[in-house]
Amino acid sequence: MNNKQMKKATVDAINVMISHADKGPSGFWVEDHEGCGNPAVFPEFEEGLKRGRLIQKEHYFCPWNTAIMYGDGHGNIITGCYHSCSIDKARYLSAQELKEILVRFKTRMENGDYDCVEHLSPLLTKDESRHIEDRILAEQHECERCERQKRQERLKKAAALIAKYPDEESLLAIYYGEKDCVLDEGGIILFDPASQRNVVGAEKFSYNDYLDVQFASLGKKHRPYFADCFFNAVMSHFKGQIEKVKPKHICFKRIFISGMYTDGTMFDGKEDHVWMEKSGFEECAVGDSVSFCAEVYRYVKTGNGKQIDYGLRNPTGIQKIKAYELPSDDELIMQEVEQLICETCFLSEQCNRNYCTMDPKKKRLLKQEMFRAIKAQTDKETQK
Numbered sequence: 001m002n003n004k005q006m007k008k009a010t011v012d013a014i015n016v017m018i019s020h021a022d023k024g025p026s027g028f029w030v031e032d033h034e035g036c037g038n039p040a041v042f043p044e045f046e047e048g049l050k051r052g053r054l055i056q057k058e059h060y061f062c063p064w065n066t067a068i069m070y071g072d073g074h075g076n077i078i079t080g081c082y083h084s085c086s087i088d089k090a091r092y093l094s095a096q097e098l099k100e101i102l103v104r105f106k107t108r109m110e111n112g113d114y115d116c117v118e119h120l121s122p123l124l125t126k127d128e129s130r131h132i133e134d135r136i137l138a139e140q141h142e143c144e145r146c147e148r149q150k151r152q153e154r155l156k157k158a159a160a161l162i163a164k165y166p167d168e169e170s171l172l173a174i175y176y177g178e179k180d181c182v183l184d185e186g187g188i189i190l191f192d193p194a195s196q197r198n199v200v201g202a203e204k205f206s207y208n209d210y211l212d213v214q215f216a217s218l219g220k221k222h223r224p225y226f227a228d229c230f231f232n233a234v235m236s237h238f239k240g241q242i243e244k245v246k247p248k249h250i251c252f253k254r255i256f257i258s259g260m261y262t263d264g265t266m267f268d269g270k271e272d273h274v275w276m277e278k279s280g281f282e283e284c285a286v287g288d289s290v291s292f293c294a295e296v297y298r299y300v301k302t303g304n305g306k307q308i309d310y311g312l313r314n315p316t317g318i319q320k321i322k323a324y325e326l327p328s329d330d331e332l333i334m335q336e337v338e339q340l341i342c343e344t345c346f347l348s349e350q351c352n353r354n355y356c357t358m359d360p361k362k363k364r365l366l367k368q369e370m371f372r373a374i375k376a377q378t379d380k381e382t383q384k
Contacts, residue, residue, distance in 0.1 A: 248278055
């Protein structure tokens with residue numbers, strides 16, 4: 001398509017934009033919920049937004065290119081509108097202002113003003129530019145006012161919690177009642193009221209009770225590897241040896257966890273003395289080792305005050321396995337040591353993870369030293 005044809009296509013599109021200026025500005029393309037095209041102006045863009053297809057209208061230049069809107073020194077017209085777009089600013093213009101600017105752009109293009117782009121005079125007048133900035137500032141002030149009001153409302157509703165946990169006032173002022181998950185010192189707080197529905201034992205809690213038990217759980221002992229699966233893993237598999245069998249429940253002496261993070265990184269871990277409902281394990285007996293998948297869930301434990309902890313339920317794919325397939329505590333510690341050495345090695349950037357370039361003798365001594373340190377710390381924590 002030559003320049004004459006592209007100008008004609010642009011004029012046709014600009015005429016449509018002018019007649020639909022009350023629906024806001026539009027650009028010339030969309031793809032998978034991205035782009036500047038406005039389906040209210042050009043209905044064909046709806047296809048791209050719904051199905052992730054590139055829908056693009058041929059055009060000479062776009063009036064919302066930063067360099068065109070604001071002139072020399074603003075944006076770079078050579079890089080294209082994707083990298084130099086100010087349509088977000090154009091959305092602050094009134095329908096009448098949009099019409100006037102689009103007519104002005106069409107006239108300049110037809111007069112050849114954009115045939116040479118070495119020098120561009122602003123498409124917007126000074127008043128129009130000032131109106132945009134004034135409206136942006138007014139919107140920011142309104143947002144700040146609304147946020148201050150919401151903050152006061154949150155503080156009022158959370159007054160009892162703030163009295164009990166004064167150090168958490170800033171968190172409660174920002175997140176109380178919001179759909180947010182916050183990493184706090186000692187743990188994670190789920191502020192989303194909807195998340196309470198999936199916590200076993202919290203069904204009859206008020207929202208304040210739900211937050212109370214989460215704050216009370218910060219820094220307390222819980223099952224960290226199950227928590228890691230709950231918050232971070234996209235896939236988890238479990239192996240365990242049955243230690244006790246009750247009429248409705250079984251207890252695993254140890255659960256070995258093999259999981260995968262969202263970035264594809266694998267991790268291992270273990271939790272001791274895990275109780276589960278017997279459903280699915282009816283054919284298993286004390287001493288049997290099994291592998292299975294299961295849902296990690298949160299529940300309120302009440303053994304030493306109400307706290308949030310993590311368990312397993314709804315097992316699937318249960319299979320009996322040989323006991324030696326379950327790694328010992330020492331083997332798990334050594335796996336952790338190996339991972340720590342790789343992550344902290346000064347040669348890690350040159351390492352292909354297939355062949356270790358560290359001196360074998362130094363690595364062996366380092367592994368032994370780290371193993372003893374972690375083993376001693378683990379034994380110390382177990383004795384508490």
